[in-house]
Amino acid sequence: MIVSPDVIGMIIALFAFTLTVLGGVATMLAKQTKTLDARLDRIDTRLDRMDDRFDRMDDRFDRLEGEVVEVKIAIARIEGPRRHLQQL
Template sequence: MTVSIELVTMIVTVATTLLGLAAGFGWMITRTDARFERFEQRMDARFEKFEQRMDARFEKVGVEFDRVDARFDRLEGEVKGLRSELGEVKIAIARLEGPAPRLLISR
């Protein structure tokens, strides 16, 4: 069985073309992966700075909230005290005024 030189040339050409395409595709994927890796590193660094800044801000807000909450707790105690004192004042005023006048006078 003899193979013509044109057939051998065609097979070698197709094989080298496919090999070249595979190598080019591999090179492209490698460059793309490297580029995405650099992008991820930049974004991770940026988000790390942002996260630290936001944590600091949330910590400040938490401290401020605790301070305001303590003030509201103190105010709640004062309101309860005022409420009991107001009840005592109402009772004292009612004693000073005497009983309420009747609407119907008995004859």
């Protein structure tokens, strides 16, 4: 079977066009991936800072809870024991 030069030219042109389109898509995906990675890195950094802040707040609440318990104990000592029913 003999293939005409026009058919061979069309096949080569379609092959080159396909490679060009796929190269453009690959470049576009690479750029989007790079941009998304940068954004995710910034988000991770922010989340790490938020975790540190929450840890500090937890420490503060733990200290405050201990102080509240101490105040309750001091108030109970000032008030004295609960009065029981007294017989007349």
